[in-house]
Amino acid sequence: MPNxxxxxxxxxxxxxxRSQWIRWGMWLAGLVLFLLSWQEISDNTLxxxxxxxxxxxxxxxxxxxPPRWSYMNQLWIPIWDTLAIATLGTIFALFMAVPVxxxxxxxxxxxxxxxxxxALLIIVSTRSVNSLIWALLLVSIVGPGVLAGLIAxxxxxxxxxxxxxxxxxxxxxxxxxEAIRATGASPLQVMAYGIxxxxxxxxxxxxxxxxxxxxxxxxVLGLVGAxxxxxxxxxxxxxxxWPQVSLILLVxxxxxxxxxxxxxxxxxxxx
Amino acid sequence: xxxxxxxxxxxxxxxxxxxKNPLWRWALILGSIAYLAAxxxxxDVNLDRIARGWERGWDFIKAFGNPDFTSRWGDIYKGIYExxxxxxxxxxxxxxxxxxxxxxxxxxxxPLPVYLICRAIVAISRALNEIIVAIILVAIxxxxxxxxxxxxxxxxxxxxxxxxAEDIENMQKVQAEAIKATGSSWSQWINYGVQPQVMPRxxxxxxxxxxxxxxxxxVLGLVGAxxxxxxxxxxFDRxxxxxxxxxxxxxxxxVMFLEYLSGIIRARIQ
Numbered sequence: 384m385p386n387x388x389x390x391x392x393x394x395x396x397x398x399x400x401r402s403q404w405i406r407w408g409m410w411l412a413g414l415v416l417f418l419l420s421w422q423e424i425s426d427n428t429l430x431x432x433x434x435x436x437x438x439x440x441x442x443x444x445x446x447x448x449p450p451r452w453s454y455m456n457q458l459w460i461p462i463w464d465t466l467a468i469a470t471l472g473t474i475f476a477l478f479m480a481v482p483v484x485x486x487x488x489x490x491x492x493x494x495x496x497x498x499x500x501x502a503l504l505i506i507v508s509t510r511s512v513n514s515l516i517w518a519l520l521l522v523s524i525v526g527p528g529v530l531a532g533l534i535a536x537x538x539x540x541x542x543x544x545x546x547x548x549x550x551x552x553x554x555x556x557x558x559x560x561e562a563i564r565a566t567g568a569s570p571l572q573v574m575a576y577g578i579x580x581x582x583x584x585x586x587x588x589x590x591x592x593x594x595x596x597x598x599x600x601x602x603v604l605g606l607v608g609a610x611x612x613x614x615x616x617x618x619x620x621x622x623x624x625w626p627q628v629s630l631i632l633l634v635x636x637x638x639x640x641x642x643x644x645x646x647x648x649x650x651x652x653x654x
Numbered sequence: 655x656x657x658x659x660x661x662x663x664x665x666x667x668x669x670x671x672x673x674k675n676p677l678w679r680w681a682l683i684l685g686s687i688a689y690l691a692a693x694x695x696x697x698d699v700n701l702d703r704i705a706r707g708w709e710r711g712w713d714f715i716k717a718f719g720n721p722d723f724t725s726r727w728g729d730i731y732k733g734i735y736e737x738x739x740x741x742x743x744x745x746x747x748x749x750x751x752x753x754x755x756x757x758x759x760x761x762x763x764x765p766l767p768v769y770l771i772c773r774a775i776v777a778i779s780r781a782l783n784e785i786i787v788a789i790i791l792v793a794i795x796x797x798x799x800x801x802x803x804x805x806x807x808x809x810x811x812x813x814x815x816x817x818x819a820e821d822i823e824n825m826q827k828v829q830a831e832a833i834k835a836t837g838s839s840w841s842q843w844i845n846y847g848v849q850p851q852v853m854p855r856x857x858x859x860x861x862x863x864x865x866x867x868x869x870x871x872x873v874l875g876l877v878g879a880x881x882x883x884x885x886x887x888x889x890f891d892r893x894x895x896x897x898x899x900x901x902x903x904x905x906x907x908x909v910m911f912l913e914y915l916s917g918i919i920r921a922r923i924q
Binding site for chain 2: 416417419420421423424425427428432433436439440443463464467470471474508511513515519523524526528529530533600602603606607620639640643
Protein backbone atom coordinates (compact mmCIF):
# COMPACT_ATOMS: atom_id res chain seq x y z
CA MET A 384 0.00 0.00 0.00
CA PRO A 385 1.46 3.38 -0.97
CA ASN A 386 2.31 5.54 2.03
CA UNK A 387 4.85 8.04 3.30
CA UNK A 388 6.33 8.78 6.70
CA UNK A 389 5.43 11.90 8.63
CA UNK A 390 6.68 12.40 12.20
CA UNK A 391 7.54 8.70 12.33
CA UNK A 392 3.98 7.68 11.43
CA UNK A 393 2.92 6.10 8.17
CA UNK A 394 0.27 8.07 6.34
CA UNK A 395 -1.91 6.43 3.69
CA UNK A 396 -2.06 7.93 0.22
CA UNK A 397 -4.02 6.85 -2.84
CA UNK A 398 -1.19 6.36 -5.33
CA UNK A 399 2.54 5.74 -5.39
CA UNK A 400 4.74 8.72 -6.22
CA ARG A 401 5.56 7.25 -9.60
CA SER A 402 1.96 6.74 -10.72
CA GLN A 403 1.17 10.19 -9.34
CA TRP A 404 3.79 11.73 -11.65
CA ILE A 405 2.61 9.72 -14.64
CA ARG A 406 -0.92 10.96 -14.01
CA TRP A 407 0.23 14.56 -13.77
CA GLY A 408 2.17 14.16 -17.00
CA MET A 409 -0.86 12.77 -18.81
CA TRP A 410 -3.11 15.54 -17.54
CA LEU A 411 -0.53 18.11 -18.61
CA ALA A 412 -0.21 16.60 -22.09
CA GLY A 413 -3.99 16.56 -22.42
CA LEU A 414 -4.24 20.16 -21.32
CA VAL A 415 -1.55 21.29 -23.77
CA LEU A 416 -3.30 19.42 -26.58
CA PHE A 417 -6.59 21.09 -25.70
CA LEU A 418 -5.06 24.56 -25.50
CA LEU A 419 -3.33 24.11 -28.84
CA SER A 420 -6.65 23.02 -30.38
CA TRP A 421 -8.43 25.96 -28.85
CA GLN A 422 -5.77 28.35 -30.16
CA GLU A 423 -6.25 26.96 -33.66
CA ILE A 424 -10.02 27.47 -33.48
CA SER A 425 -9.54 30.94 -32.04
CA ASP A 426 -7.12 31.89 -34.83
CA ASN A 427 -9.70 30.88 -37.43
CA THR A 428 -12.49 32.87 -35.85
CA LEU A 429 -13.34 36.47 -36.60
CA UNK A 430 -13.69 37.64 -33.03
CA UNK A 431 -14.86 41.12 -33.96
CA UNK A 432 -17.99 39.41 -35.32
CA UNK A 433 -18.73 38.31 -31.77
CA UNK A 434 -19.18 41.85 -30.47
CA UNK A 435 -22.78 42.00 -31.58
CA UNK A 436 -23.77 38.35 -31.20
CA UNK A 437 -26.48 39.33 -28.75
CA UNK A 438 -28.02 41.70 -31.28
CA UNK A 439 -27.87 39.09 -34.04
CA UNK A 440 -29.57 36.49 -31.86
CA UNK A 441 -32.25 38.96 -30.79
CA UNK A 442 -32.72 40.04 -34.42
CA UNK A 443 -33.13 36.48 -35.69
CA UNK A 444 -35.42 35.62 -32.79
CA UNK A 445 -37.75 38.55 -33.51
CA UNK A 446 -37.80 37.74 -37.21
CA UNK A 447 -38.45 34.05 -36.61
CA UNK A 448 -41.46 34.58 -34.34
CA PRO A 449 -44.22 33.90 -34.84
CA PRO A 450 -43.75 30.91 -37.18
CA ARG A 451 -45.62 31.23 -40.46
CA TRP A 452 -48.30 28.63 -39.80
CA SER A 453 -49.83 28.94 -43.28
CA TYR A 454 -46.59 27.47 -44.71
CA MET A 455 -47.64 24.18 -43.14
CA ASN A 456 -49.74 23.38 -46.24
CA GLN A 457 -46.56 23.04 -48.25
CA LEU A 458 -44.87 20.88 -45.65
CA TRP A 459 -47.16 17.83 -45.57
CA ILE A 460 -45.61 16.18 -48.63
CA PRO A 461 -42.00 16.75 -47.47
CA ILE A 462 -42.92 15.30 -44.06
CA TRP A 463 -44.40 12.25 -45.77
CA ASP A 464 -41.22 11.93 -47.87
CA THR A 465 -39.02 12.23 -44.79
CA LEU A 466 -40.91 9.46 -43.01
CA ALA A 467 -40.83 7.33 -46.15
CA ILE A 468 -37.05 7.75 -46.42
CA ALA A 469 -36.59 6.75 -42.78
CA THR A 470 -38.97 3.77 -42.86
CA LEU A 471 -38.11 2.29 -46.24
CA GLY A 472 -34.42 3.02 -45.66
CA THR A 473 -34.50 1.08 -42.40
CA ILE A 474 -36.31 -1.85 -44.04
CA PHE A 475 -33.85 -2.05 -46.96
CA ALA A 476 -30.93 -1.74 -44.55
CA LEU A 477 -32.25 -4.63 -42.46
CA PHE A 478 -32.63 -6.83 -45.55
CA MET A 479 -28.97 -6.26 -46.33
CA ALA A 480 -27.73 -6.23 -42.73
CA VAL A 481 -29.12 -9.67 -41.80
CA PRO A 482 -26.95 -11.71 -44.22
CA VAL A 483 -23.93 -9.52 -43.45
CA UNK A 484 -24.46 -10.09 -39.71
CA UNK A 485 -24.69 -13.86 -40.15
CA UNK A 486 -21.50 -13.81 -42.22
CA UNK A 487 -19.73 -11.64 -39.63
CA UNK A 488 -20.71 -13.54 -36.46
CA UNK A 489 -17.98 -15.93 -35.35
CA UNK A 490 -20.40 -18.80 -34.72
CA UNK A 491 -22.36 -18.66 -37.97
CA UNK A 492 -19.83 -17.46 -40.55
CA UNK A 493 -18.96 -20.00 -43.26
CA UNK A 494 -15.28 -19.01 -43.22
CA UNK A 495 -13.45 -17.06 -40.56
CA UNK A 496 -10.45 -16.36 -42.74
CA UNK A 497 -12.13 -15.25 -45.93
CA UNK A 498 -15.78 -14.28 -45.47
CA UNK A 499 -15.67 -12.73 -41.99
CA UNK A 500 -13.11 -10.00 -42.80
CA UNK A 501 -15.09 -9.00 -45.89
CA ALA A 502 -18.29 -8.76 -43.85
CA LEU A 503 -16.47 -6.72 -41.18
CA LEU A 504 -15.06 -4.43 -43.87
CA ILE A 505 -18.58 -3.79 -45.19
CA ILE A 506 -19.72 -2.99 -41.65
CA VAL A 507 -16.84 -0.59 -40.91
CA SER A 508 -16.87 1.26 -44.21
CA THR A 509 -20.63 1.83 -44.31
CA ARG A 510 -20.66 2.86 -40.66
CA SER A 511 -17.82 5.36 -40.69
CA VAL A 512 -19.19 7.51 -43.51
CA ASN A 513 -22.03 9.80 -42.47
CA SER A 514 -25.36 9.55 -44.27
CA LEU A 515 -25.04 13.15 -45.49
CA ILE A 516 -21.84 12.21 -47.33
CA TRP A 517 -23.53 9.16 -48.83
CA ALA A 518 -26.40 11.45 -49.85
CA LEU A 519 -23.99 13.92 -51.44
CA LEU A 520 -22.48 11.11 -53.46
CA LEU A 521 -25.81 9.56 -54.45
CA VAL A 522 -27.28 12.90 -55.49
CA SER A 523 -24.50 13.16 -58.05
CA ILE A 524 -25.20 9.59 -59.23
CA VAL A 525 -29.00 9.16 -59.23
CA GLY A 526 -29.90 12.83 -59.24
CA PRO A 527 -31.57 14.91 -56.53
CA GLY A 528 -34.69 13.48 -54.94
CA VAL A 529 -36.10 11.04 -52.46
CA LEU A 530 -34.37 8.05 -54.07
CA ALA A 531 -30.89 9.38 -53.27
CA GLY A 532 -31.86 9.94 -49.64
CA LEU A 533 -33.42 6.52 -49.40
CA ILE A 534 -30.31 4.76 -50.68
CA ALA A 535 -28.04 6.93 -48.51
CA UNK A 536 -29.99 6.07 -45.37
CA UNK A 537 -30.04 2.36 -46.29
CA UNK A 538 -26.29 2.19 -46.87
CA UNK A 539 -25.47 4.10 -43.71
CA UNK A 540 -27.72 1.85 -41.63
CA UNK A 541 -26.29 -1.46 -42.88
CA UNK A 542 -23.12 -1.22 -40.82
CA UNK A 543 -24.92 -0.07 -37.68
CA UNK A 544 -27.58 -2.79 -37.77
CA UNK A 545 -25.19 -5.54 -38.86
CA UNK A 546 -22.73 -4.71 -36.08
CA UNK A 547 -25.33 -4.83 -33.32
CA UNK A 548 -26.97 -7.88 -34.85
CA UNK A 549 -23.80 -9.93 -35.18
CA UNK A 550 -22.92 -9.17 -31.56
CA UNK A 551 -26.37 -10.50 -30.61
CA UNK A 552 -25.80 -13.62 -32.73
CA UNK A 553 -22.48 -14.27 -31.05
CA UNK A 554 -24.14 -14.13 -27.64
CA UNK A 555 -26.83 -16.74 -28.32
CA UNK A 556 -27.28 -19.79 -26.14
CA UNK A 557 -25.70 -22.82 -27.85
CA UNK A 558 -27.78 -25.33 -25.91
CA UNK A 559 -31.01 -24.35 -27.64
CA UNK A 560 -29.38 -24.62 -31.05
CA GLU A 561 -28.06 -28.08 -30.20
CA ALA A 562 -31.48 -29.15 -28.93
CA ILE A 563 -33.03 -28.25 -32.28
CA ARG A 564 -30.21 -29.98 -34.14
CA ALA A 565 -30.74 -33.11 -31.99
CA THR A 566 -34.30 -33.41 -33.30
CA GLY A 567 -32.79 -33.98 -36.75
CA ALA A 568 -33.46 -30.51 -38.13
CA SER A 569 -31.85 -29.33 -41.35
CA PRO A 570 -29.40 -26.38 -41.17
CA LEU A 571 -32.15 -24.03 -42.32
CA GLN A 572 -34.52 -25.34 -39.68
CA VAL A 573 -31.78 -24.94 -37.06
CA MET A 574 -31.47 -21.35 -38.20
CA ALA A 575 -35.26 -20.75 -38.14
CA TYR A 576 -36.07 -22.48 -34.81
CA GLY A 577 -32.75 -22.40 -32.93
CA ILE A 578 -31.09 -19.09 -33.74
CA UNK A 579 -33.77 -16.72 -35.05
CA UNK A 580 -36.09 -16.87 -31.99
CA UNK A 581 -33.12 -16.02 -29.76
CA UNK A 582 -32.09 -12.93 -31.70
CA UNK A 583 -35.61 -11.77 -32.56
CA UNK A 584 -35.96 -9.37 -29.57
CA UNK A 585 -32.53 -7.87 -30.31
CA UNK A 586 -33.44 -7.60 -33.99
CA UNK A 587 -36.69 -5.79 -33.31
CA UNK A 588 -34.97 -3.50 -30.83
CA UNK A 589 -32.23 -2.63 -33.33
CA UNK A 590 -34.76 -2.04 -36.10
CA UNK A 591 -36.83 0.40 -34.07
CA UNK A 592 -33.73 2.10 -32.64
CA UNK A 593 -32.31 2.64 -36.12
CA UNK A 594 -35.68 3.85 -37.42
CA UNK A 595 -35.64 6.49 -34.69
CA UNK A 596 -32.11 7.60 -35.66
CA UNK A 597 -33.04 7.56 -39.35
CA UNK A 598 -35.92 9.97 -38.78
CA UNK A 599 -33.44 12.43 -37.30
CA UNK A 600 -31.01 11.96 -40.16
CA UNK A 601 -33.57 12.07 -42.95
CA UNK A 602 -34.76 15.50 -41.79
CA VAL A 603 -31.43 17.05 -42.84
CA LEU A 604 -30.74 15.03 -46.01
CA GLY A 605 -32.56 17.66 -48.05
CA LEU A 606 -29.72 20.12 -47.38
CA VAL A 607 -27.69 18.33 -50.03
CA GLY A 608 -30.73 17.78 -52.28
CA ALA A 609 -31.67 14.27 -51.22
CA UNK A 610 -35.37 14.86 -50.55
CA UNK A 611 -37.44 15.33 -47.43
CA UNK A 612 -38.15 18.36 -45.30
CA UNK A 613 -34.49 19.49 -45.40
CA UNK A 614 -35.11 20.78 -48.93
CA UNK A 615 -37.68 23.26 -47.61
CA UNK A 616 -35.32 24.18 -44.78
CA UNK A 617 -32.54 24.88 -47.23
CA UNK A 618 -34.68 26.99 -49.53
CA UNK A 619 -36.15 28.94 -46.62
CA UNK A 620 -32.67 29.59 -45.24
CA UNK A 621 -31.43 30.72 -48.62
CA UNK A 622 -34.05 33.47 -48.82
CA UNK A 623 -33.70 34.20 -45.06
CA UNK A 624 -37.39 33.42 -44.51
CA TRP A 625 -36.96 33.02 -40.76
CA PRO A 626 -40.68 32.49 -39.92
CA GLN A 627 -40.64 29.47 -42.26
CA VAL A 628 -37.36 28.24 -40.79
CA SER A 629 -38.75 28.33 -37.28
CA LEU A 630 -41.88 26.47 -38.38
CA ILE A 631 -39.76 23.77 -40.07
CA LEU A 632 -37.55 23.43 -37.01
CA LEU A 633 -40.65 23.00 -34.84
CA VAL A 634 -41.98 20.34 -37.21
CA UNK A 635 -38.63 18.50 -37.16
CA UNK A 636 -38.48 18.66 -33.37
CA UNK A 637 -42.03 17.32 -33.18
CA UNK A 638 -41.24 14.48 -35.60
CA UNK A 639 -38.11 13.53 -33.66
CA UNK A 640 -39.95 13.49 -30.35
CA UNK A 641 -42.80 11.38 -31.83
CA UNK A 642 -40.23 9.00 -33.33
CA UNK A 643 -38.44 8.61 -30.02
CA UNK A 644 -41.70 8.08 -28.17
CA UNK A 645 -42.89 5.40 -30.64
CA UNK A 646 -39.54 3.61 -30.56
CA UNK A 647 -39.43 3.66 -26.74
CA UNK A 648 -42.99 2.23 -26.62
CA UNK A 649 -42.26 -0.51 -29.15
CA UNK A 650 -38.99 -1.49 -27.50
CA UNK A 651 -40.72 -1.55 -24.14
CA UNK A 652 -43.40 -3.85 -25.55
CA UNK A 653 -40.91 -6.24 -27.18
CA UNK A 654 -38.11 -6.53 -24.67
CA UNK B 655 -52.97 -35.82 -18.94
CA UNK B 656 -55.25 -32.84 -19.18
CA UNK B 657 -58.08 -32.65 -21.67
CA UNK B 658 -56.44 -29.72 -23.49
CA UNK B 659 -53.32 -31.75 -24.10
CA UNK B 660 -55.40 -34.79 -25.09
CA UNK B 661 -57.10 -32.76 -27.79
CA UNK B 662 -53.79 -31.67 -29.22
CA UNK B 663 -52.41 -35.20 -29.55
CA UNK B 664 -51.84 -36.25 -33.12
CA UNK B 665 -51.89 -32.68 -34.42
CA UNK B 666 -48.79 -31.18 -35.95
CA UNK B 667 -47.16 -28.42 -33.88
CA UNK B 668 -47.48 -24.95 -35.25
CA UNK B 669 -45.43 -21.94 -34.26
CA UNK B 670 -47.61 -19.62 -32.16
CA UNK B 671 -48.34 -16.29 -33.75
CA UNK B 672 -46.55 -13.21 -32.45
CA UNK B 673 -49.79 -11.27 -32.09
CA LYS B 674 -52.50 -13.51 -30.67
CA ASN B 675 -55.62 -11.64 -31.77
CA PRO B 676 -56.12 -12.43 -35.51
CA LEU B 677 -58.06 -9.21 -36.09
CA TRP B 678 -55.21 -7.07 -34.77
CA ARG B 679 -52.66 -9.18 -36.62
CA TRP B 680 -54.31 -8.80 -39.99
CA ALA B 681 -55.05 -5.14 -39.43
CA LEU B 682 -51.37 -4.54 -38.66
CA ILE B 683 -50.13 -6.57 -41.62
CA LEU B 684 -52.52 -4.92 -44.08
CA GLY B 685 -51.86 -1.49 -42.62
CA SER B 686 -48.11 -1.93 -42.98
CA ILE B 687 -48.46 -3.16 -46.56
CA ALA B 688 -50.72 -0.22 -47.43
CA TYR B 689 -48.27 2.24 -45.87
CA LEU B 690 -45.26 0.72 -47.60
CA ALA B 691 -47.05 0.72 -50.95
CA ALA B 692 -48.01 4.36 -50.51
CA UNK B 693 -44.47 5.25 -49.44
CA UNK B 694 -43.05 3.47 -52.47
CA UNK B 695 -45.47 5.28 -54.74
CA UNK B 696 -44.13 8.59 -53.45
CA UNK B 697 -40.64 7.89 -54.77
CA ASP B 698 -40.16 9.10 -58.29
CA VAL B 699 -37.42 7.17 -60.01
CA ASN B 700 -35.95 8.94 -62.99
CA LEU B 701 -34.39 6.07 -64.91
CA ASP B 702 -32.97 8.37 -67.55
CA ARG B 703 -31.11 10.38 -64.91
CA ILE B 704 -29.83 7.22 -63.23
CA ALA B 705 -28.55 5.88 -66.54
CA ARG B 706 -26.60 9.09 -67.03
CA GLY B 707 -25.41 9.14 -63.43
CA TRP B 708 -24.38 5.51 -63.52
CA GLU B 709 -21.24 6.35 -65.42
CA ARG B 710 -20.36 8.85 -62.71
CA GLY B 711 -21.00 6.26 -60.02
CA TRP B 712 -18.69 3.85 -61.79
CA ASP B 713 -16.05 6.61 -62.01
CA PHE B 714 -16.41 7.06 -58.28
CA ILE B 715 -15.94 3.36 -57.56
CA LYS B 716 -12.91 3.31 -59.88
CA ALA B 717 -11.52 6.34 -58.04
CA PHE B 718 -11.19 4.23 -54.89
CA GLY B 719 -8.66 2.13 -56.74
CA ASN B 720 -6.70 5.25 -57.59
CA PRO B 721 -7.26 7.88 -54.89
CA ASP B 722 -5.59 11.24 -55.47
CA PHE B 723 -3.99 12.44 -52.25
CA THR B 724 -1.53 14.84 -53.84
CA SER B 725 -3.17 17.43 -56.09
CA ARG B 726 -5.38 18.91 -53.33
CA TRP B 727 -3.18 17.87 -50.44
CA GLY B 728 -2.99 21.40 -49.06
CA ASP B 729 -6.79 21.63 -48.73
CA ILE B 730 -7.12 18.08 -47.43
CA TYR B 731 -4.44 18.62 -44.80
CA LYS B 732 -6.02 21.87 -43.65
CA GLY B 733 -9.48 20.28 -43.47
CA ILE B 734 -8.35 17.19 -41.59
CA TYR B 735 -6.29 19.31 -39.19
CA GLU B 736 -9.28 21.52 -38.50
CA UNK B 737 -11.52 18.49 -38.01
CA UNK B 738 -9.11 16.95 -35.50
CA UNK B 739 -8.72 20.25 -33.66
CA UNK B 740 -12.50 20.68 -33.46
CA UNK B 741 -12.90 17.07 -32.31
CA UNK B 742 -10.37 17.38 -29.48
CA UNK B 743 -11.52 20.78 -28.24
CA UNK B 744 -15.23 19.95 -28.38
CA UNK B 745 -14.80 16.56 -26.73
CA UNK B 746 -12.83 18.09 -23.83
CA UNK B 747 -15.31 20.93 -23.34
CA UNK B 748 -18.24 18.57 -23.86
CA UNK B 749 -16.98 16.20 -21.17
CA UNK B 750 -16.31 19.13 -18.85
CA UNK B 751 -19.89 20.35 -19.28
CA UNK B 752 -21.40 16.87 -19.20
CA UNK B 753 -20.04 15.85 -15.79
CA UNK B 754 -21.86 18.49 -13.71
CA UNK B 755 -25.00 18.06 -15.83
CA UNK B 756 -24.81 14.29 -15.38
CA UNK B 757 -24.51 14.75 -11.60
CA UNK B 758 -27.54 17.01 -11.77
CA UNK B 759 -29.48 14.59 -13.96
CA UNK B 760 -29.02 11.62 -11.59
CA UNK B 761 -32.08 11.37 -9.37
CA UNK B 762 -30.21 9.73 -6.47
CA UNK B 763 -27.80 12.67 -6.13
CA UNK B 764 -29.62 15.80 -7.22
CA PRO B 765 -32.68 17.48 -5.69
CA LEU B 766 -35.78 17.60 -7.88
CA PRO B 767 -35.49 21.16 -9.33
CA VAL B 768 -31.86 20.61 -10.38
CA TYR B 769 -32.79 17.20 -11.77
CA LEU B 770 -35.56 18.65 -13.94
CA ILE B 771 -33.37 21.46 -15.32
CA CYS B 772 -30.49 19.10 -16.17
CA ARG B 773 -32.85 16.56 -17.76
CA ALA B 774 -34.35 19.35 -19.86
CA ILE B 775 -30.88 20.38 -21.10
CA VAL B 776 -30.14 16.76 -22.02
CA ALA B 777 -33.47 16.37 -23.81
CA ILE B 778 -32.97 19.55 -25.86
CA SER B 779 -29.45 18.57 -26.82
CA ARG B 780 -30.60 15.12 -27.92
CA ALA B 781 -33.59 16.34 -29.89
CA LEU B 782 -31.67 18.84 -32.03
CA ASN B 783 -29.73 17.37 -34.90
CA GLU B 784 -26.07 18.46 -35.07
CA ILE B 785 -26.45 19.78 -38.60
CA ILE B 786 -29.41 21.94 -37.66
CA VAL B 787 -27.58 23.36 -34.63
CA ALA B 788 -24.60 24.05 -36.89
CA ILE B 789 -26.77 25.88 -39.44
CA ILE B 790 -28.21 28.13 -36.75
CA LEU B 791 -24.80 28.78 -35.23
CA VAL B 792 -23.25 29.55 -38.60
CA ALA B 793 -26.04 32.06 -39.15
CA ILE B 794 -25.23 33.67 -35.80
CA UNK B 795 -21.44 33.35 -35.52
CA UNK B 796 -20.42 33.29 -39.15
CA UNK B 797 -18.46 30.61 -41.01
CA UNK B 798 -15.56 28.84 -39.33
CA UNK B 799 -14.63 26.17 -36.82
CA UNK B 800 -16.09 28.02 -33.81
CA UNK B 801 -19.64 27.14 -34.89
CA UNK B 802 -18.61 23.50 -35.36
CA UNK B 803 -16.85 23.45 -32.03
CA UNK B 804 -19.89 24.76 -30.14
CA UNK B 805 -22.20 22.39 -32.04
CA UNK B 806 -20.15 19.33 -31.15
CA UNK B 807 -19.71 20.40 -27.51
CA UNK B 808 -23.46 20.87 -27.21
CA UNK B 809 -24.18 17.52 -28.87
CA UNK B 810 -21.71 15.79 -26.55
CA UNK B 811 -23.77 16.89 -23.54
CA UNK B 812 -26.89 15.08 -24.74
CA UNK B 813 -25.01 11.86 -25.26
CA UNK B 814 -22.51 11.78 -22.41
CA UNK B 815 -24.59 13.39 -19.65
CA UNK B 816 -27.53 11.08 -20.32
CA UNK B 817 -25.53 7.86 -20.27
CA UNK B 818 -23.37 8.97 -17.34
CA ALA B 819 -26.44 9.99 -15.34
CA GLU B 820 -27.95 6.55 -15.95
CA ASP B 821 -24.72 4.95 -14.73
CA ILE B 822 -24.70 7.11 -11.59
CA GLU B 823 -28.32 6.14 -10.93
CA ASN B 824 -27.34 2.47 -11.18
CA MET B 825 -24.34 2.73 -8.84
CA GLN B 826 -24.00 0.82 -5.58
CA LYS B 827 -25.41 2.83 -2.72
CA VAL B 828 -23.37 0.97 -0.10
CA GLN B 829 -19.99 2.34 -1.17
CA ALA B 830 -21.25 5.90 -1.33
CA GLU B 831 -22.85 5.54 2.09
CA ALA B 832 -19.64 4.15 3.55
CA ILE B 833 -17.81 7.30 2.44
CA LYS B 834 -20.58 9.46 3.83
CA ALA B 835 -20.35 7.61 7.15
CA THR B 836 -16.70 8.69 7.52
CA GLY B 837 -17.96 12.27 7.75
CA SER B 838 -16.94 13.38 4.28
CA SER B 839 -17.98 16.65 2.73
CA TRP B 840 -20.17 16.67 -0.40
CA SER B 841 -17.21 17.02 -2.76
CA GLN B 842 -15.31 14.23 -0.96
CA TRP B 843 -18.41 12.07 -1.15
CA ILE B 844 -18.63 12.57 -4.93
CA ASN B 845 -14.88 12.16 -5.36
CA TYR B 846 -14.40 8.97 -3.31
CA GLY B 847 -17.88 7.45 -3.19
CA VAL B 848 -19.36 8.07 -6.65
CA GLN B 849 -16.53 8.87 -9.03
CA PRO B 850 -14.55 5.59 -8.72
CA GLN B 851 -17.72 3.63 -9.52
CA VAL B 852 -18.53 5.47 -12.73
CA MET B 853 -14.98 6.23 -13.92
CA PRO B 854 -14.52 3.20 -16.23
CA ARG B 855 -17.80 3.93 -17.96
CA UNK B 856 -16.99 7.64 -18.21
CA UNK B 857 -13.67 6.94 -19.92
CA UNK B 858 -15.25 4.39 -22.26
CA UNK B 859 -18.06 6.79 -23.20
CA UNK B 860 -15.60 9.66 -23.68
CA UNK B 861 -13.52 7.62 -26.10
CA UNK B 862 -16.67 6.61 -27.96
CA UNK B 863 -17.78 10.23 -28.12
CA UNK B 864 -14.37 11.30 -29.45
CA UNK B 865 -14.94 8.84 -32.27
CA UNK B 866 -18.48 10.16 -32.94
CA UNK B 867 -17.33 13.79 -32.80
CA UNK B 868 -14.69 13.12 -35.42
CA UNK B 869 -17.27 11.53 -37.72
CA UNK B 870 -19.67 14.41 -37.20
CA UNK B 871 -16.93 17.01 -37.71
CA UNK B 872 -16.47 15.50 -41.16
CA VAL B 873 -19.95 16.64 -42.20
CA LEU B 874 -20.28 19.94 -40.37
CA GLY B 875 -18.19 21.55 -43.10
CA LEU B 876 -21.07 20.95 -45.53
CA VAL B 877 -22.95 23.79 -43.84
CA GLY B 878 -19.84 25.93 -43.38
CA ALA B 879 -18.97 25.04 -39.79
CA UNK B 880 -15.35 24.11 -40.45
CA UNK B 881 -13.53 20.83 -40.93
CA UNK B 882 -12.91 18.38 -43.75
CA UNK B 883 -16.57 18.52 -44.87
CA UNK B 884 -15.98 21.79 -46.70
CA UNK B 885 -13.12 20.29 -48.70
CA UNK B 886 -15.23 17.23 -49.42
CA UNK B 887 -18.14 19.34 -50.62
CA UNK B 888 -15.88 21.32 -52.94
CA UNK B 889 -14.40 18.12 -54.35
CA PHE B 890 -17.91 16.76 -55.01
CA ASP B 891 -18.94 19.99 -56.69
CA ARG B 892 -15.93 19.76 -58.99
CA UNK B 893 -16.62 16.03 -59.65
CA UNK B 894 -13.06 15.29 -58.51
CA UNK B 895 -13.92 11.79 -57.42
CA UNK B 896 -10.30 10.76 -56.90
CA UNK B 897 -9.89 13.50 -54.30
CA UNK B 898 -13.24 12.52 -52.75
CA UNK B 899 -12.03 8.93 -52.53
CA UNK B 900 -8.82 10.07 -50.87
CA UNK B 901 -10.74 12.11 -48.26
CA UNK B 902 -13.19 9.29 -47.56
CA UNK B 903 -10.31 6.84 -47.16
CA UNK B 904 -8.62 9.17 -44.69
CA UNK B 905 -11.88 9.47 -42.71
CA UNK B 906 -12.44 5.70 -42.69
CA UNK B 907 -8.85 4.97 -41.63
CA UNK B 908 -8.98 7.60 -38.85
CA VAL B 909 -12.28 6.25 -37.57
CA MET B 910 -10.93 2.69 -37.61
CA PHE B 911 -7.80 3.83 -35.77
CA LEU B 912 -9.88 5.67 -33.14
CA GLU B 913 -12.12 2.63 -32.70
CA TYR B 914 -9.08 0.39 -32.27
CA LEU B 915 -7.57 2.83 -29.76
CA SER B 916 -10.79 3.10 -27.76
CA GLY B 917 -11.07 -0.70 -27.77
CA ILE B 918 -7.59 -1.00 -26.25
CA ILE B 919 -8.23 1.70 -23.65
CA ARG B 920 -11.58 0.25 -22.65
CA ALA B 921 -10.11 -3.25 -22.38
CA ARG B 922 -7.32 -1.94 -20.14
CA ILE B 923 -9.70 -0.13 -17.82
CA GLN B 924 -12.16 -2.96 -17.27
